[in-house]
Amino acid sequence: MTAPLLIKGGRLVDPSQNLDAVGDLLLQDGKVAAVGGTIAAPAGAQVVEAKGLVVSPGMIDVHVHLREPGREDVETVATGAHAAAAGGFTAVCAMPNTKPVTDNQATVGFVKRQGEAAGFARVYPYGAISVGQQGETLAEFGEMVAAGAVAVSDDGKPVENSHLMRTALEYALTFGIPVVEHCEVMSLAHGGSMNEGVVSARLGLKGIPAEAEEIDAIRCILLAKRTGGHVHLCHLSTKGSVDLVRWGKAQGINVTAEVCSHHISLTEDAVEGYNTNAKMNPPLRTRADVEALKEGLKDGTIDLLVTDHAPHHYDEKEREFADAPNGIVGLETALGVNITYLLEPGVLSLSQLVDRMSCLPAKVFHLPGGTLAKGSIADVTVFDPKRAWTVDPTKFKSKGRNTPYGGHQLRGRAICTVVGGKIVHQLVD
Ligand SMILES: [Zn+2]
């Protein structure tokens, strides 16, 4: 039995109930027991002083790679969930491109149980769209959903076969889950390692054109229109993709989309010097793309902010740029990056930021949480939007150190992360 937890005097920001006011929050028996105003501490309650801090519904990251099963040397469900909690996330959705692929009920159940055993952020597994992510046969969505899968994706690569994508969208409708697509036309991206443009030309690296993403994005939007299924587009990186999603939403098509913290904060210029910690798929794009992504987030075209947390071994990232693996870790920097690049410059308001990082992820993926309404699960993020800090990758809870933000000054940091009414992380200076 966890003692009641009283979070006192914070700025309660909860867009799900239009709340932005200083007050107390009481968590009891894993639920929100009372919210707002002055609340007297019940007997035996643990008290957290939150004066000057923001108290929001728990942040949710619907796109992370936790590498277990298969690459426990790089990350485990436990270390990933710990990193999530340290970054202010109370829940994450774990992508299924593990070894073996999470494409069946046993592996989905395994990932879910590893998350529960770790006791940090909640871990919701994805199931694969196709068996072995081979792009040929649909996996058993029903069995995976019964075991705890909240969505399906072949992330790491696209579903190239359009008939399979169409069938996946139809099949997923039965279970009310989104089909989540890594948008990439492989034949067009083939061999590329960064954005195709002036920088790739100067560095002598093969580029990936924006159309490699955009052609897949419009294909999925049109198939969602045809089937009535829900397609969620991963890590959009180009202005053209934002325009296509905006068009799709205007037609009433069931399309949602996400953007990564690195794509709104960095451009292809970060690749200068062949920095492999600036190599990810999709690649960092141009200033104009970054501005369009921010505009999309602001006007609601882009629903969610995610990390695409992708730990890699040090040696792997030490290779030549063209041969180095894609991806960076993000769970412990995302809140600071989003505050520094979106909140501080006024792109998003505080409640919009909480909406894109908590309420909407819960809504789009039909997850518990994303609200501080009385009776909802007691998942809470307490953060200081003004706290200045320097990113030190050696302090990460993640096993991954592959970040482009090492040594960067950020503003905004998680102070206390609460899952089910229990503190799972508290910042110690
Ligand atoms: Zn991807």
Ligand SMILES: [Zn+2]
């Ligand atoms: Zn990914």
